[in-house]
Amino acid sequence: MRWRNFAASCMNGQFSCEQKPRKRLFPPRGNDKTNRWKNKGPQGVNHLTANGTIRIRRTVFWRRNDGSDSRLDQWLGIHDTGVSVAARELCCRATVTGPSFRKSAENLKRLGQITVSSTRLRLIVENEGRHAISCRDKKLIGPGWDASDCKTSIDGPTRIMVGSDGVMVPLITQSEKQKRRKNRRPRRRKKAKGQTAIARKRRRKSQKPKRCRGADNPYKEFKIATFYSQDHQYQHAVGTAGNHKALGRLMRREAAKLRLDKADEKLSISDGAKWIRKQFQIHLSMLDAMILDYYHLSEHVAKAANVCFGQGVDKAEQWRTKTLSAVYEEGPAAMLVLINETRKTVRAKAKREELRKLEQYVGERAEMLDYPAFREQGFDIGSGPTEAFCKTLTARLKGSGMRWDSPNAEGMMALAALDQTGQWNAYWTLQNALAA
Numbered sequence: 354m355r356w357r358n359f360a361a362s363c364m365n366g367q368f369s370c371e372q373k374p375r376k377r378l379f380p381p382r383g384n385d386k387t388n389r390w391k392n393k394g395p396q397g398v399n400h401l402t403a404n405g406t407i408r409i410r411r412t413v414f415w416r417r418n419d420g421s422d423s424r425l426d427q428w429l430g431i432h433d434t435g436v437s438v439a440a441r442e443l444c445c446r447a448t449v450t451g452p453s454f455r456k457s458a459e460n461l462k463r464l465g466q467i468t469v470s471s472t473r474l475r476l477i478v479e480n481e482g483r484h485a486i487s488c489r490d491k492k493l494i495g496p497g498w499d500a501s502d503c504k505t506s507i508d509g510p511t512r513i514m515v516g517s518d519g520v521m522v523p524l525i526t527q528s529e530k531q532k533r534r535k536n537r538r539p540r541r542r543k544k545a546k547g548q549t550a551i552a553r554k555r556r557r558k559s560q561k562p563k564r565c566r567g568a569d570n571p572y573k574e575f576k577i578a579t580f581y582s583q584d585h586q587y588q589h590a591v592g593t594a595g596n597h598k599a600l601g602r603l604m605r606r607e608a609a610k611l612r613l614d615k616a617d618e619k620l621s622i623s624d625g626a627k628w629i630r631k632q633f634q635i636h637l638s639m640l641d642a643m644i645l646d647y648y649h650l651s652e653h654v655a656k657a658a659n660v661c662f663g664q665g666v667d668k669a670e671q672w673r674t675k676t677l678s679a680v681y682e683e684g685p686a687a688m689l690v691l692i693n694e695t696r697k698t699v700r701a702k703a704k705r706e707e708l709r710k711l712e713q714y715v716g717e718r719a720e721m722l723d724y725p726a727f728r729e730q731g732f733d734i735g736s737g738p739t740e741a742f743c744k745t746l747t748a749r750l751k752g753s754g755m756r757w758d759s760p761n762a763e764g765m766m767a768l769a770a771l772d773q774t775g776q777w778n779a780y781w782t783l784q785n786a787l788a789a
Contacts, residue, residue: 482764
């Protein structure tokens with residue numbers, strides 16, 4: 354911020370910056386005979402910065418159809434927000450890594466001497482999250498690496514792995530919202546008692562944020578996509594509250610940023626969900642191979658073993674180990690033979706049905722289970738980074754008692770992605786450039 358020509362004085366932990374009113378300081382341009390700018394005199398405005406709250410007194414102009422205008426606000430970069438870029442970054446940093454908005458507000462006051470209520474902090478961070486999504490979709494920020502950086506060795510090929518998964522996020526329902534608003538009305542009326550009707554109306558108009566409609570269900574599946582190198586040195590992750598089609602379009606845009614088609618080897622590692630495989634086939638058709646995550650497969654095998662032989666029984670563990678060893682060493686054909694032989698030896702209807710489901714699951718994904726060939730080429734068969742991002746991107750959303758609006762949860766996940774993938778500094782550098 355360019356605060357030259359202003360005198361700052363510190364009183365009670367707050368800074369005050371006063372400007373002597375001048376008749377023609379930064380006068381608005383574009384006057385015409387029928388609709389001229391009117392000088393409304395000096396007016397004060399508070400601006401939250403990384404050093405506390407600064408109050409600026411400047412000349413404000415007004416014109417019909419255009420509203421109020423202050424050239425000084427534009428010169429200082431505060432015409433569109435009451436919070437500086439540095440303060441916004443501190444608010445987001447404290448919130449993304451903090452347990453709650455209330456605790457984050459306390460930490461800001463204690464560590465950064467920034468006094469802000471938990472409600473205002475929430476509005477600042479949620480607005481920043483929506484802005485981060487906009488910058489991502491407009492390609493104003495990127496991962497900072499591409500396919501050419503992902504070499505498996507000095508003379509080896511470039512390789513990028515892609516992953517995708519769904520994760521459940523707690524949302525607030527419309528009925529819960531109505532109940533909360535009903536409980537808040539008596540307290541608001543008591544607090545507003547003694548104020549004039551005009552003052553109350555102005556206060557509600559200026560402070561009332563845009564309301565989001567509550568969700569139909571208390572939980573919703575958010576979709577996450579990841580891109581990473583063989584050694585996990587380069588990682589990139591994005592998430593969306595949209596459906597599988599929205600994730601597919603998002604994956605395609607992020608793949609273009611990474612120049613995925615230029616990599617020598619391109620493969621996906623994910624669970625066996627049909628929607629994931631379909632989106633890979635539609636939007637990432639350049640993939641050389643699609644691999645079923647070994648640990649997701651082992652969960653299906655363990656379930657069948659427990660149904661057929663009993664949970665915790667040694668025979669169930671032996672069958673599970675033998676079946677997984679067959680697919681790991683010989684491929685899906687050997688696994689299918691073993692499952693079919695086992696089904697012939699059992700008589701219970703539930704056991705035979707469970708083995709039939711496992712056989713169908715493996716048969717539909719046989720090309721994703723050629724583990725011997727994948728290991729021979731040096732490919733991973735586990736989706737560890739994707740599972741890790743499912744936890745880190747939604748850690749702030751799953752606190753005790755937390756309920757979110759879907760757009761705000763998506764914005765918080767976008768901020769967490771910036772932090773976890775090394776794009777945090779690039780994003781805030783861009784915000785400083787836009788505010789200058």
